[in-house]
Amino acid sequence: SAVISQKPSRDICQRGTSLTIQCQVDSQVTMMFWYRQQPGQSLTLIATANQGSEATYESGFVIDKFPISRPNLTFSTLTVSNMSPEDSSIYLCSVGGEKGEQYFGPGTRLTVT
């Protein structure tokens, strides 16, 4: 399975600011995903980011709020824009495996004050 790293591992941000989260994979992958996990909750898919195409957002998530870049097959970024306390969450990137499974990074723990 791929080794996935995320930066930053955690951050505390002020309301109204933006944070860009980086996801780096040690091998080339076609499919990358971004999830949100709110405290005590399960994972909710934000968007799918495939290299060479625009990200596909799930219902309830919009590009203006969560812009995503996928410049190559090993890297992606998710920006959380104009943050509010409701954005406090863990943000996780994952990559698709050969059999359709997914492997997750360690997550970025975001607190918005």
Place this chain on the structure above:
Amino acid sequence: QKEVEQDPGPLSVPEGAIVSLNCTYSNSAFQYFMWYRQYSRKGPELLMYTYSSGNKEDGRFTAQVDKSSKYISLFIRDSQPSDSATYLCAMSLGYGQNFVFGPGTRLSVLP
């Protein structure tokens, strides 16, 4: 009705017990079924992956899928304190399709 349901626990068992974790789902079109383990403040770790119905065994872990009942299970034999974590089931319609996760079951294995 939620698409995937899972008893949130917490479930506490003594060390060495057999643990049974379960998920039910409503969409009969799901084909891929996964179990993830998530330790506190860590990302989910893939434990088991199953396509369609049947059983799959890996060490102390056994995954079962019963598509006729829309029910999947994860069994942990000889449970250890290191198995204490939240267990998430996930399923998808097909290769490359989005995953739907259950809410997770928090397991504590007591020494």
